[in-house]
Amino acid sequence: MKVAKFGGTSVASGTQIKKIKSIITSDPDRKIVVVSAPGKRFSGDSKITDLLIALGNAAFAHKPAGELRENIIDRFSAIAEELHLPAQIVQEIDETIEQILSSDEPDHTKMDALKSIGEDSSAKLVSTYLEMAGYQAKYMNPKDAGIIVSDEPGNAQILPESLSALASLREEEGIIVIPGFFGFTKDGQLMTFPRGGSDITGSIVAAGVQADLYENFTDVNSVYTVNPTIVQNPKEIRTLTYREMRELSYAGFSVFHDEALIPAFEAKIPVCIKNTGNPDAPGTMVVADKKPQEKCVVGIASDTGFASLYISKYLMNRELGIGRKLLQILEEENISFEHAPSGIDEMSVIFRDNQLTRGKEEAVIRRIKSELNPDTISIDYDFAMIMVVGEGMNNTIGIANKAAAAFSDANVNIEMINQGSSELSMMFGVKTDKLNQAIQSLYKTYFD
Amino acid sequence: MKVAKFGGTSVASGTQIKKIKSIITSDPDRKIVVVSAPGKRFSGDSKITDLLIALGNAAFAHKPAGELRENIIDRFSAIAEELHLPAQIVQEIDETIEQILSSDEPDHTKMDALKSIGEDSSAKLVSTYLEMAGYQAKYMNPKDAGIIVSDEPGNAQILPESLSALASLREEEGIIVIPGFFGFTKDGQLMTFPRGGSDITGSIVAAGVQADLYENFTDVNSVYTVNPTIVQNPKEIRTLTYREMRELSYAGFSVFHDEALIPAFEAKIPVCIKNTGNPDAPGTMVVADKKPQEKCVVGIASDTGFASLYISKYLMNRELGIGRKLLQILEEENISFEHAPSGIDEMSVIFRDNQLTRGKEEAVIRRIKSELNPDTISIDYDFAMIMVVGEGMNNTIGIANKAAAAFSDANVNIEMINQGSSELSMMFGVKTDKLNQAIQSLYKTYFD
Numbered sequence: 001m002k003v004a005k006f007g008g009t010s011v012a013s014g015t016q017i018k019k020i021k022s023i024i025t026s027d028p029d030r031k032i033v034v035v036s037a038p039g040k041r042f043s044g045d046s047k048i049t050d051l052l053i054a055l056g057n058a059a060f061a062h063k064p065a066g067e068l069r070e071n072i073i074d075r076f077s078a079i080a081e082e083l084h085l086p087a088q089i090v091q092e093i094d095e096t097i098e099q100i101l102s103s104d105e106p107d108h109t110k111m112d113a114l115k116s117i118g119e120d121s122s123a124k125l126v127s128t129y130l131e132m133a134g135y136q137a138k139y140m141n142p143k144d145a146g147i148i149v150s151d152e153p154g155n156a157q158i159l160p161e162s163l164s165a166l167a168s169l170r171e172e173e174g175i176i177v178i179p180g181f182f183g184f185t186k187d188g189q190l191m192t193f194p195r196g197g198s199d200i201t202g203s204i205v206a207a208g209v210q211a212d213l214y215e216n217f218t219d220v221n222s223v224y225t226v227n228p229t230i231v232q233n234p235k236e237i238r239t240l241t242y243r244e245m246r247e248l249s250y251a252g253f254s255v256f257h258d259e260a261l262i263p264a265f266e267a268k269i270p271v272c273i274k275n276t277g278n279p280d281a282p283g284t285m286v287v288a289d290k291k292p293q294e295k296c297v298v299g300i301a302s303d304t305g306f307a308s309l310y311i312s313k314y315l316m317n318r319e320l321g322i323g324r325k326l327l328q329i330l331e332e333e334n335i336s337f338e339h340a341p342s343g344i345d346e347m348s349v350i351f352r353d354n355q356l357t358r359g360k361e362e363a364v365i366r367r368i369k370s371e372l373n374p375d376t377i378s379i380d381y382d383f384a385m386i387m388v389v390g391e392g393m394n395n396t397i398g399i400a401n402k403a404a405a406a407f408s409d410a411n412v413n414i415e416m417i418n419q420g421s422s423e424l425s426m427m428f429g430v431k432t433d434k435l436n437q438a439i440q441s442l443y444k445t446y447f448d
Numbered sequence: 449m450k451v452a453k454f455g456g457t458s459v460a461s462g463t464q465i466k467k468i469k470s471i472i473t474s475d476p477d478r479k480i481v482v483v484s485a486p487g488k489r490f491s492g493d494s495k496i497t498d499l500l501i502a503l504g505n506a507a508f509a510h511k512p513a514g515e516l517r518e519n520i521i522d523r524f525s526a527i528a529e530e531l532h533l534p535a536q537i538v539q540e541i542d543e544t545i546e547q548i549l550s551s552d553e554p555d556h557t558k559m560d561a562l563k564s565i566g567e568d569s570s571a572k573l574v575s576t577y578l579e580m581a582g583y584q585a586k587y588m589n590p591k592d593a594g595i596i597v598s599d600e601p602g603n604a605q606i607l608p609e610s611l612s613a614l615a616s617l618r619e620e621e622g623i624i625v626i627p628g629f630f631g632f633t634k635d636g637q638l639m640t641f642p643r644g645g646s647d648i649t650g651s652i653v654a655a656g657v658q659a660d661l662y663e664n665f666t667d668v669n670s671v672y673t674v675n676p677t678i679v680q681n682p683k684e685i686r687t688l689t690y691r692e693m694r695e696l697s698y699a700g701f702s703v704f705h706d707e708a709l710i711p712a713f714e715a716k717i718p719v720c721i722k723n724t725g726n727p728d729a730p731g732t733m734v735v736a737d738k739k740p741q742e743k744c745v746v747g748i749a750s751d752t753g754f755a756s757l758y759i760s761k762y763l764m765n766r767e768l769g770i771g772r773k774l775l776q777i778l779e780e781e782n783i784s785f786e787h788a789p790s791g792i793d794e795m796s797v798i799f800r801d802n803q804l805t806r807g808k809e810e811a812v813i814r815r816i817k818s819e820l821n822p823d824t825i826s827i828d829y830d831f832a833m834i835m836v837v838g839e840g841m842n843n844t845i846g847i848a849n850k851a852a853a854a855f856s857d858a859n860v861n862i863e864m865i866n867q868g869s870s871e872l873s874m875m876f877g878v879k880t881d882k883l884n885q886a887i888q889s890l891y892k893t894y895f896d
Binding site for chain 1: 694695707710756758763765768769771772775776779782784785786787788789790791792793794795796798842843844845846848849851852853855856859860861862863864865866867868869870871873874875877
């Protein structure tokens with residue numbers, strides 16, 4: 001049994017839903033389908049969920065909503081017409097919106113209900129289309145499916161009891177279509193997940209039914225070895241481990257949110273990332289473990305927006321606790337650090353610079369000066385981090401050598417190297433304006 | 449004006465003292481001389497200071513001292529005879545020992561007085577020898593010279609007022625010979641420095657008199673680019689900055705204790721390390737700054753005896769403060785850390801393993817498990833650290849490249865890289881049994 005999840009672009013139009021119908025029905029193992037809300041059909045188009053949120057915000061602020069509601073209904077009508085579905089299905093969506101907006105519930109409850117309409121309608125459209133084409137298929141509400149969540153509107157967390165509740169889905173006949181992005185509390189209250197939450201639904205359902213495979217259909221052929229906006233037509237990754245996926249996701253790989261996959265990872269369900277527009281392409285498999293001979297560099301990730309705080313103090317390494325105190329000051333100022341390379345009389349702390357407003361920067365520097373009395377202190381911005389990822393690479397002689405040579409070839413100075421804790425990544429800090437040339441040179445070294 | 453300090457081997461015998469006489473008198477700028485206690489004349493010989501300490505320990509424990517006192521006197525007699533000095537000088541040393549041992553002072557006061565006899569007698573022998581050879585020379589007690597220290601027996605610290613007190617030595621006629629290793633409190637109490645303390649005396653005297661040069665005479669021609677026990681006949685370092693010296697000293701360069709030089713460094717007095725046995729060799733200059741074109745790798749230092757504590761925890765990088773808490777546990781267990789490389793879900797802490805007894809290891813692991821709840825925790829021993837040092841190297845493209853290639857050529861896996869805080873060093877962790885081959889390959893890369 002496979003669980004197939006289709007992202008927003010895969011259900012953005014009737015044409016796309018025709019494609020997913022043929023994907024679903026071409027493999028009898030594809031018994032459970034999870035869908036997102038209709039996404040963008042073209043660059044500049046709106047996502048249904050964004051329109052629904054805007055509608056809610058306007059209504060709760062008692063401001064005019066313009067043609068938001070008409071736009072939403074028009075999108076669903078266009079899909080229904082293209083698929084020759086009965087007009088009643090769209091009329092029911094409009095009635096649901098009316099019902100929510102005119103109810104006496106608190107605003108956050110109404111907002112969660114509004115936001116769920118995108119996925120919920122998507123599932124109804126897809127299941128009806130499959131039924132009308134002669135397949136045994138049915139829409140299933142997350143409450144009936146058994147997706148039980150915490151009471152946190154807009155930020156619901158899956159509760160562990162979902163797993164056993166979902167297991168009974170294995171017994172269902174035909175194809176089941178479940179809307180992503182929301183679940184229900186034990187008291188039956190609808191709650192949405194954080195954004196990107198359809199991946200959470202797909203992942204927990206795959207884990208609950210103990211699927212043989214969780215397929216994640218999106219709009220790219222695979223996960224790429226490097227960001228395609230930096231390197232043209234980069235190689236595709238065939239197989240990734242969960243851990244490699246997590247390291248890559250950390251630094252800018254945005255195919256999907258890695259934390260959404262945790263339920264699938266914990267149940268050791270293999271995940272396949274595929275392209276709705278090109279379903280015959282092999283895609284990228286994400287698995288628990290790889291054969292040793294496959295262990296090498298699999299990808300290069302990068303991210304910008306880092307800053308480096310530097311302090312120096314003569315004989316610092318004799319001062320027990322100074323490194324800890326520096327981290328504690330940052331912690332008390334609510335700054336989470338990424339790395340802390342240290343010399344003998346020096347220490348740097350690398351952190352994401354969006355945590356530091358001008359006022360906070362001054363406060364942090366003032367505290368460090370008065371509490372640690374350093375000889376020098378400075379904060380540098382515009383750092384980018386590059387992560388070279390691959391299982392087993394840190395036990396491979398010559399990997400660091402190749403990386404360092406790539407930076408040298410690209411004429412890029414390495415500002416920071418962090419290696420020694422992770423078994424499957426090496427991290428390099430460079431100046432942001434040197435990032436692209438460094439990445440291109442690393443790509444050439446490992447993949448060309 | 450130059451201040452010349454002679455180490456233990458340089459005053460170990462009459463023959464050695466003849467050499468230092470010709471060094472002192474060959475340059476009229478060598479106006480102030482600081483001497484250590486007689487050291488070893490040959491491998492297996494005793495240092496006078498060790499004999500004096502053993503004598504004190506035996507006496508205070510009311511145990512028989514064997515022939516310790518005779519051995520001490522014999523050493524001084526041999527020197528005096530070889531230099532044709534009056535026997536009275538040795539008799540006075542013996543009387544001083546007798547006086548100390550029979551006094552009513554507390555043991556720590558007697559011990560400090562006993563320990564000071566080595567340097568004090570050395571200075572008297574040298575000054576008398578210079579005088580008898582027709583030079584204007586005199587012994588000067590540290591109290592008269594102005595070396596004012598804190599009241600910490602065996603661990604005295606120089607007080608800043610020494611600087612102005614010492615300045616008047618500039619007005620003295622002839623050659624002044626000052627014993628190293630001890631000073632006097634404001635109340636006139638004799639206190640010795642920590643071991644190696646003659647360097648402290650030399651350095652503070654050079655700073656106090658604003659010497660043009662502080663010459664540190666020892667038994668090697670220079671500071672070497674790498675440990676000569678690992679690489680045969682390594683290249684000599686001509687010029688080092690203070691900062692380079694400090695980084696090299698940290699990891700195994702034991703020519704002298706870098707902290708002893710702080711007074712000279714602070715006063716920006718250049719330091720020259722020379723060989724008593726080969727005074728015409730240029731030696732190694734230690735200076736405040738170098739010309740930019742001289743900036744490159746100057747030396748490779750290494751040290752063994754490190755351990756690595758590793759913890760991993762899924763989603764660790766979302767947990768504010770976990771890194772700080774780990775360091776705090778170690779701090780509370782009195783373990784000072786050297787480096788803390790971190791991955792996304794992992795963190796390692798490198799520390800000197802002599803801080804960890806079996807019992808403490810268990811306590812640390814127990815606390816980390818219960819307070820941080822990591823997925824995995826482990827401690828690995830037998831790490832060695834290698835430091836490649838040179839001003840400006842971290843802004844030189846290709847330095848990391850060369851280093852990484854050297855490890856790869858030597859077939860040594862790099863367990864850890866720490867670069868990014870210090871401007872003048874890169875640090876590498878390797879397994880101890882791979883240290884020598886890594887160092888040899890690095891030496892070849894940078895110096896051959």
